[in-house]
Amino acid sequence: MQEKIIEIKKGIKLHLIKNDKFKTNLISVFITRPLNREEVTKNALIPAVLRRGTENLKTQEDINKQLENMYGSNFNCGIEKTGDNHVIKFYLESLNDNFISDTESLVQNSINTLFDIVFNPLLIENKFNTEYIDGEKNNLKQIIDAKIDNKNLYSLIRCTEEMYKDKPYSLYKYGYSEDLEKIDAKNLYEYYTKVINESKIDIFISGDLDSNQIENIVRENMNIKKLNDREGKFIVNIQDSENINNDKVNEVEEKMDVTQGKLVIGLNINNVRKDDKNTMFRVILYNTILGDSANSKLFQNVREKAHLAYTTRSTYIRPKNIIFVRAGIEIDNYQKALDIIKEQLEDMKNGNFTDDEINNAKNYLYSSINSIEEEQDTEITYYFGQELSQAFYSPEEYKKNIELVNKEQIINIANNISINTIYFLKK
Amino acid sequence: MQIIENTKVKEKLYIDKLENGLTVMIIPKKGIRKKYAIWGTHYGSNNSKFMASGEKEITIVPDGVAHFLEHKMFEQEGGTNSLDVLSALGVNANAYTTNDHTAYLFESTENFEPAFDELANYIQHPYFTDENVEKEKGIIGQEIMMYDDEPNWVVYINAVKAMYSKNPVRLDIAGTIESISKIDKDILYKCYNTFYNPSNMVLVLCGDFEPEKTIEYVKQKQVNKEKVGKIDRIYEEEPEEINQKEIIKKMEVSIPSFIIGYKDKVVTNDIVKRHIAVEIILNLIIGKSSNLYKELYNSGLMLQEAELAYEFTDNYAYIMIGGQSKKPKEVQEYLNKEIENMKKSGLNEEDFKRIKRMIYGDYVKEFNEVGDISRMFLADYFKGINSFDYIEEIEKIDIEYVMSVFKEVFNEDKQVISIVEPLN
Structure with a gap:
């Protein structure tokens, strides 16, 4: 196993991990930003909206049909808190070309499909689709409310909140219901553009693959070509107990x-x-x-x-x-x-x-x-x-x-x- | 030793039956560092009533004994605990109990042989005392209480209860705090001696093994026990009808969870084919690309893709469609309407082909990881299935057969709903 890191643009890294142990290739895109109260809810909403449709695959149904046709490729997205960073994550797992009878390359198709979802969202009059935004706002509200449902997880979240009062690390990764009201198709698209233009982006591709060929596919992808150099600011995760008053338990x-x-x-x-x-x-x-x-x-x-x-x-x-x-x-x-x-x-x-x-x-x-x-x-x-x-x-x-x-x-x-x-x- | 090869997933299965009756399956994986061993007995929580081979009387034990045994098997004479020994070797060891089997496993990247010696030793040498049995009651009691707080577990077990009135699948695998209080060491020995005979057990190994060498090594680790004949597993007769249409339970949750279940009949032929057919149907009805899912999602009635499952052994079989919704009953209505329409209009050929392709891909993916592979071969073996069969059958299955299963199984008189809803 070895990891090869290639800087595609400033702030955008391609990590290639060659590994012949699996029947699948796994492709992921991670977008990283420093955690803060103003952005946390919007970040959580972005992957939910993006998975609803792209310029090429306009509805969730279109995306899902495409994935099923690609021998049941699995798409997944979500949001994670890692130290004081908020990471928007996208994954696509598909069969390695050795296990299918088709002549066309499933790996190329997979990379392009994932980039299409992340970087080429469906736009209507230069903003997100309002119907998708409304649906996903409701959805996210329910996810936020569901914090109490899993009691083990809830108690861990609560302990974290107590330890990091008013600090970024106390933030709930899915955000806050009260922030949702202010979000609409126009301002979320503006925010999304900012995220895509400014944030640190890491692309990981793992599988039994030819590194040069994969690097080429990534570099030649239209959605990647559109991206610019960026600072890609994030908080380096170091051992930092910046917490918290410790005079008394x-x-x-x-x-x-x-x-x-x-x-x-x-x-x-x-x-x-x-x-x-x-x-x-x-x-x-x-x-x-x-x-x-x-x-x-x-x-x-x-x-x-x-x-x-x-x-x-x-x-x-x-x-x-x-x-x-x-x-x-x-x-x-x-x-x-x-x-x-x-x-x-x-x-x-x-x-x-x-x-x-x-x-x-x-x-x-x-x-x-x-x-x-x-x-x-x-x-x-x-x-x-x-x-x-x-x-x-x-x-x-x-x-x-x-x-x-x-x-x-x-x-x-x-x-x-x-x-x-x-x-x-x-x- | 028999060798079965599958050219589609490019894997081989070596299978042998040892002199003492133990079935051994080895799936070699060249170049993989992790080695996985799982040793299981065809004995689970459903087997509280049985007639041991050679006996004339039925034995009835308290609910939860199979799971209790699973906890106690690690205990060794002299106070050592095999779980500690295995952990000290740096291997990841565990065990689990299902309705029809119990399994002990570990995965290692180093120290495979000493770890396997320990596994073979503790499985073949039980050591139960009054004291170590008593102490486990507190721990298992906490395990039972933990599940009681988990809405996903509650909604699941209530769905099974709604379908089944007699079959023990409706009971908690761990039993109840009351039922486990009656367990003592004699009961444990009785069940151990009945079900932990090598002829009722299977060992599966997956990783970088040389099968011929490995099988000789495994043979050396065997304790010879007298082979037992057939064990009669006794189940009360389960009516074909469901037990009750719905079970609703209130818990401190934010949004209702539901499971819609269909009670299926137990079949003995074509079980793999039937399983695949049900998977295809579930995806056609309410899978992520279905019209129904689109409708439910867009109207806010479902938040994410439904969880779909078909579970079966030789004494029960059921289908589950689960998810979260503000209005589970409306989801049920939509579902029933869609099923009626699809029965009339027939299944769409293009959708059928696409779903088949997807399921083929899913099956191949099952062969990615040594642990997944081993657990799959073990669980399928106890159902009388060779896991490769799925890869072969999916190619052959046709739309007419799927339609016939659809009409036979998805009927409202066999349907139940279980809901966990918020307190107020």
């Missing part, structure tokens, strides 16, 4: 009609120098030992010993340098669970973990690093993550860095960790 309880209580604890990692790239690897190990595998302290103590939870784990949010600890528990067991979790944090501080635990965690991490190239979307996500953090490690270098971490360094991380917020969703 913020404890939040919220009530909803739930059977099980959802506990989320947000941890800060303090005293990190921004230019110190080694910290990341140390925190990754800390987090794995604390709660990221079946051998972890949380799984062993909260689940296996105290039988308080079925799911309990910790997750390291690298771009923000924070950790979330989560557990689904009986509501009455709140204090018990919290005490046990705090004990685990103390144990980490005091170095109460063995060399075996460190080695197990390292093995676990090697395995997930080895798996990166085994799935096309994982591979793309890995390289895009590096693009946004501007830190480039091959999987082998990544493993090397993990290998170098020692116990003392993990203890040092543990002693710089503090609880920022404890959020509990209960009945």
Whole structure:
């Protein structure tokens, strides 16, 4: 596996990943902008509108028929928050030409179709189609309202909001209902033009492909030719705990009609120098030992010993340098669970973990690093993550860095960790 | 060892039955780093009532035993837990229980052999004690409660309940907090000895394997057990009719979710062909390029493409159309009107060809990832299907056959609706 990066225009990169393991090619376009309150809802609306029709395929039905004819190519789009960036994502997955009997090239057709959707939207009198805008505004409103439906996710979102009050990272990736009223076919198209002309664009193409041929197809595409050089401003994802008042733990309880209580604890990692790239690897190990595998302290103590939870784990949010600890528990067991979790944090501080635990965690991490190239979307996500953090490690270098971490360094991380917020969703 | 090749997806299946009765399937994938192993028993949550081979009396166990066993199999003598051992080796291990089978799996990029030794060891050596059985009740209790909070799960299980009045498919796979409280180690051993006999089990391996060598290696890891004869799986007789037309449940959600279900009859012949036909029909009726979907989307009645599914074993079969809508009942009306019209007008030849092409592509994509491939071969095997059959049958299927299945299955007297709606 190797990634070849080609600058198509200033601010527009083509990433080619040659990999012959799959029966499919995966093509994606990521448009990245710094997160902010004014744009967040509009960004969420854009992919929804674009998938409705292009100048060539005027309706969703036309697009879908075309995809079905292309041996069921899958189109997908969405919006993600990565650190303090908002990323509009488009994907098209189609069969590699080796598995079809047609003479025409499915890969060329796929690249052109995806670019058509992203860069060549259906316009009526120089603005978006009003019917599509109205429909998608209603749709997005319902998605925003549906924030409460998945209680696990909701509690995580709420804990994030508490930790990053009034900061960009607290923003909900789908935006806010009240912003929708102001959006219409004209001003959204104007905004879209700005986005397409100014934003950082990354195109990833993965599969069993001839790099020169693919580069050519991309460069010769009419929609790509139309694009200009741009600054492509984005927020480099570095270890930045810019948060949040940490004098005293913020404890939040919220009530909803739930059977099980959802506990989320947000941890800060303090005293990190921004230019110190080694910290990341140390925190990754800390987090794995604390709660990221079946051998972890949380799984062993909260689940296996105290039988308080079925799911309990910790997750390291690298771009923000924070950790979330989560557990689904009986509501009455709140204090018990919290005490046990705090004990685990103390144990980490005091170095109460063995060399075996460190080695197990390292093995676990090697395995997930080895798996990166085994799935096309994982591979793309890995390289895009590096693009946004501007830190480039091959999987082998990544493993090397993990290998170098020692116990003392993990203890040092543990002693710089503090609880920022404890959020509990209960009945 | 038998070799079955499929030239369209360019894959081979090596299949063998070992002396102890275990079926082994190997799908070699050259140059892939990940190796996947899955070992399953043809025993799931639906099998709470059975007659073990050689016995004359029916055994009835509490609901949720198959899933409980799945949790407890990792426990080893001396207090070690195989899940910990596997994690320490850096492999990703897991297990799951369905209505008709239970499976133990891991995926590795290194340490395949020590991990496989552990898998083979814990599956063939159960260790249940009163104490370790008791402790699991708390954990599984939380698992059950977690699902109770998930609207998607609730709307699904209620749809099945609406269709089925007797078949255990209508029950939670994990059982209930009440039913699992009655489980003890003797029950677990009884079910283990009945269903975890190699002759009732299948092992599937996918990755960069040399099949001849690998099969010899697998043989060395076998514990010889006395082969068992036929196990009688007993199901109460399920009427052809649905149980109830609708189930509506209120939960704290923002928008209703719904599933429209059709109860199908269990067939024994042409199951693959029937499955493909149902998939084609569902796409023609309400797929992403259908007139009906366009209408529902444009009128704001549906937010995104419907989820379409056909589920079946040898004791149940049903179809599901699911989604979110402010007015699920209106979606149902639109659907029924469309189905009546399509029955009259017949299926459109061009649409039919396009959907066939799409489904062919979907089937080929199933062969992308070692885990997906392994799980597919395992699940299909327990249904009596070789997964390659789908690739072959899709080419052959014709519009007349699809039309006949359409008329037979999609009838309102077999239709139910399950809705989860907001509290107020």
